[in-house]
Amino acid sequence: MHLNAQAIVLAIRPHGESGAIVRALTAEAGMLAGYVRGGRSRQLRPVLQPGNVILGDWRARTEEQLPALTVELIHSRAPMFREPLPAAAFEWATALTAAVLPEGQAYPQVHSALGGMLDAVEAAPAARGWAVALVRYELLVLAALGFGLDLDRCAATGTNDDLAFVSPKSGTAVSRSGAVGYEAKLLPLPRFVLAGGAAAWDDILDGLRLTAHFLERDLLHGRTAEVLAARTRLIDRLKRAVA
Known part of the structure; x- marks a missing residue:
């Protein structure tokens, strides 16, 4: 070899x-x-x-x-480790990738997306410049490993109008009308996940809660506590940064 x-x-x-x-x-x-x-x-x-x-x-x-x-x-990218928030982003993104990817199998999209996300952190250390990219990276990792979310249409109505939630069981989108009475049992679906572009902090944190649910359930279940601890440190620092 x-x-x-x-x-x-x-x-x-x-x-x-x-x-x-x-x-x-x-x-x-x-x-x-x-x-x-x-x-x-x-x-x-x-x-x-x-x-x-x-x-x-x-x-x-x-x-x-x-x-x-x-x-x-x-x-x-070592200079970024002098800054707590970029350091936490680097630590989490690399730890996640190392924990879930099988060795010796090519994932060129994951490689490209990880490089792009790390570049974004390096270019704009303030989290507003890269937090959206982190959510998108986590969604890509889920999809690449066979656990992608189905966000094309509502699980209840079959339409693609006003999608606002995700079922925590099926990972399928749910429209606002289809979610009536069940909102508390569903995960919010931030608009930027579907439409792209920038996002408000509340939407970014909702996006991170969304990906956290499926990462922990489908990819990190039974993995070392150190990997999830890296994400906890990142989320804590993000919340302090936007408080």
Whole structure:
């Protein structure tokens, strides 16, 4: 096995005295793990930061062997980790991706969307510039892994008029008229999810609550608490930022 490709660093786990097992997302081959000798050294720690773009070289003698990985920094997003809110966004987006994507399967749309979302955080650290992109990224991850929401028409009336809610059970949209009497049992569907464009903070937080329900139910059920803790930190910081 030999692959040389650009990749987004997703997760770093210590291994041995100074090495690290690194998971990174490539456009060509999906998420790949590799052992980086000296990965926790002073020289490589700034390179192996979640969100950084690297040129990775994976080599293994057999498909079953954990590849040896050498890395070269292409683009560093490390300065963003000095800011609590961008740091939390990077931490969550990369942790989610590392936790749910199967290794060795290409998801070029996910790779492109993750890069775009991280670019948005970097370009405009204030959350208004990237929070909508984060909701869209979470929706894309759900869809890519077979748990996409059905937002084309109302589950109750069959029409696509005035869609305002989502069923927490089926993930299907519900119109305002079809939801009468059941509003409290449904999840709000922010307009920007359907129509695009900017959004008010209340709508953004509704969007994050919507994606949280399906991420936790369908993709993160039984996963490590650390992954969900990263999202909790992000939401707490977002709420403080808009308070």
